[in-house]
Amino acid sequence: MRFQFSGALLRFVDFAKQIDVGGPTLGACVEQLVAEHPRLGAALLDQNGRVSDTHQLFLNGEQLDPAPRDGNDPRLSLMVGPDDTVYILTAITGG
Amino acid sequence: MSGHPGSSALAAAELGPDSTPVAIERWVTRHLADYLGRELDPGAVDRDRHARALPREVFSRCAELGLLAYLLPPPLGLGGSRRTFGLLLEQIGRVCEELELPSLLSLFADLPGALSSATPEIVERYVGGAARGEVLLAFAYTERCETYEFETRARPRGDDWVLEGHKVAQTGGALADAFVVYARDDTDRLQAFLVDRDAPGLHVEPVWSMGFRAGGMTAMTLEDVVVPASHRVIPADGLGQVQAFLNARRIFICAAWPGRMQALLDTLIEFLQGRIRQGVPLTQMQTVQSTLGRMYARTRAARAVLHDALERMASGEHRLAFDPVLSAAKYTVVDHALAFANDALHLTGWSGYTDQLPFERTLRGFMGGIAGQTTQEVLLVLLGQAAIAELEIRRSRGDER
The missing domain is CATH 1.20.140.10 (Butyryl-CoA Dehydrogenase, subunit A, domain 3)
Structure with missing residues (x-):
């Protein structure tokens, strides 16, 4: 599957706009992505391994609802294939 | 609307999610316009000239009306709608000379909701206290660098946590009784901690600004500030929490x-x-x-x-x-x-x-x-x-x- 990145997350993937990885689930693909770009882990995932609410995920153009804060991240269990695209929209704002 | 102890006595409980702008305008005229014109407006020029924060009493008045409880979830708050609250702010802007009041009111009414999943003791003391106007909360997030480079650190020490760092801007800091402080942990991710104003090692200083001078802007330095584990109020995804908070709050600052x-x-x-x-x-x-x-x-x-x-x-x-x-x-x-x-x-x-x-x-x-x-x-x-x-x-x- 293909990841596409935007905004503040780009620095953690060497400013690659898109990266292709393989895996049966979105979680497996995220795992491979983080293995290839170790600094991405702390930016993308929270302390419980859930995708941070900072990032908005779009699977083939459809937004995935944010995961509950106190449980597993059901988005990571989604089955994905080589033709799927996940766009990660990241916009960090100030106080 | 129900849930808040004595909610029937709180005037803001009259305002529901579908209250019209005209009804909200009348509510503000009836409950706040005379008070602000008599008690607050006469001191506006002086506060601006000498960079003095708004008087605490005005927030006590807001609490009496139920405005500080309005956004907080029941049973401690009224669970009111953000739309109605935004329209309330607009009308307060109409009758109040100082932009600082609606801005600080929105902060003090909104921020305590971030503590809703803390321990029952914390919720009662800080969320309940905020709803009653007894506790004013500000947040310390901004630093002189990008979010992913924040230098304020939180490290565990026994059962406690220790905070070190510097935060450059806290709106309402001069009035706050406690702060929600964001710090990076050993995994480089953000958590948030509740720090009382009188915590040893916390130094809060006023910040001089071009305008908004009655807004009580401050900067803070944290030197070996020890906070108990119960005050670790956002233990995971502090960045996601604060981004959601700022996103929902952004329109309030100019409402x-x-x-x-x-x-x-x-x-x-x-x-x-x-x-x-x-x-x-x-x-x-x-x-x-x-x-x-x-x-x-x-x-x-x-x-x-x-x-x-x-x-x-x-x-x-x-x-x-x-x-x-x-x-x-x-x-x-x-x-x-x-x-x-x-x-x-x-x-x-x-x-x-x-x-x-x-x-x-x-x-x-x-x-x-x-x-x-x-x-x-x-x-x-x-x-x-x-x-x-x-x-x-x-x-x-x-x-x-």
């Missing part, structure tokens, strides 16, 4: 401004009607009328985007982390307000440049919108990126047109 613009337009017209030039009041000159027309249009435009953003929040259509529509609304209200105040100075000349009239003070206050709640320039960058992303997302859906 009062269309109301203030309307009040200033009235003040301006009255002033110009009393200035006779070439035998006629200035308001009879077409160039003056043209500028007043532009100011009227800016006021209506700011109000329209504010209401649109509030309706979007009420419908639940807004995105959690960064909603382009809410952020575009903040950008647009600030932009219109600055141009509006600039026009007012052009029409009032020397009087408007001095503190004889409220325009220079309000212009300096509006300029806080350039820097506050994400700078205007950064917002434009993020909005541009969002516009590009939305096209790319539509393409990946096979829906380009």
